[in-house]
Amino acid sequence: MNDQFANQVVIVTGATSGIGKAAALAFAKQGAALVLTGRRAELGQQVQAECATVGARCVFVEADHTRLEDCERTINTTIEEFGRIDVLFNNAGIVSRGTALTTAEDLWQSTLDINVTSVWRMCRLAIPHMQRQGSGAIVNNASDWAIVGGQNALPYVMSKGAVAMMTKAMALDHAAAGIRVNAVCPGDTFVDRWLHKFEDSDADRRAAAISQASAHIPMKRFAEPQEIAAAVLFLASRESSYITGHLLLVDGGNTAQ
Numbered sequence: 001m002n003d004q005f006a007n008q009v010v011i012v013t014g015a016t017s018g019i020g021k022a023a024a025l026a027f028a029k030q031g032a033a034l035v036l037t038g039r040r041a042e043l044g045q046q047v048q049a050e051c052a053t054v055g056a057r058c059v060f061v062e063a064d065h066t067r068l069e070d071c072e073r074t075i076n077t078t079i080e081e082f083g084r085i086d087v088l089f090n091n092a093g094i095v096s097r098g099t100a101l102t103t104a105e106d107l108w109q110s111t112l113d114i115n116v117t118s119v120w121r122m123c124r125l126a127i128p129h130m131q132r133q134g135s136g137a138i139v140n141n142a143s144d145w146a147i148v149g150g151q152n153a154l155p156y157v158m159s160k161g162a163v164a165m166m167t168k169a170m171a172l173d174h175a176a177a178g179i180r181v182n183a184v185c186p187g188d189t190f191v192d193r194w195l196h197k198f199e200d201s202d203a204d205r206r207a208a209a210i211s212q213a214s215a216h217i218p219m220k221r222f223a224e225p226q227e228i229a230a231a232v233l234f235l236a237s238r239e240s241s242y243i244t245g246h247l248l249l250v251d252g253g254n255t256a257q
Helices: 018-029 041-053 068-082 105-133 154-177 200-213 225-236
Strands: 009-012 033-038 058-062 087-090 136-141 179-186 247-250
Touching: 009 018, 009 068, 018 033, 018 041, 018 087, 018 225, 033 041, 033 068, 041 058, 058 068, 068 105, 087 105, 087 225, 105 136, 105 154, 105 179, 136 154, 136 225, 154 179, 154 247, 179 225, 225 247
Parallel strands: 009 033, 009 087, 033 058, 087 136, 136 179, 179 247
Antiparallel strands: none
């Protein structure tokens, strides 16, 4: 443990599992006070308890970030509990599949709502507090598919491309105020949906499926959530103090092909 984020207040959205949970625990181990959000209260409280075991002050807010009132409640809770916002990690999002022909209207809209609109809302609500402080770091979770296209994933690719350009635009708008805005762009990551893809008795099938799915990656494996979290912490830290508007690829070489 070190104190790189001591006396800093960090919001992590979508913190109940996967990259969000890994980032929350990493920030906690480095001294941050945390506000965590998610739609699954039981899982959120478990992550909150894990953060507390390493000494972090931590609050969980049950929130669906497609709802403006939940975004507002997250920010208001943060200010009420801790008085400031130093880091915002916009991680909440969904993976959606389909082509221009097969994507239904409701899937298109729900992808926009959580992957794009919620990011803008959280930034719009957090930035005024950062402006008053004269500092702040925002990290948005984009994707390697924000840089290159992907098949049968039009709504997801569209949404993450929007996050990438929103990141650049906000970085330019708020750089003079001391606010840095960057995005982490993960490739395929070993998250919970892979753990639940098969029954426990089908571990061999799961391993074979993962091996097949990662065969196209130069490093021949998925990322671990902790590897993505390490990139998030770098972008949020003083070590990246002269970096803004950057899209940091963490994809095992996928987009280098």
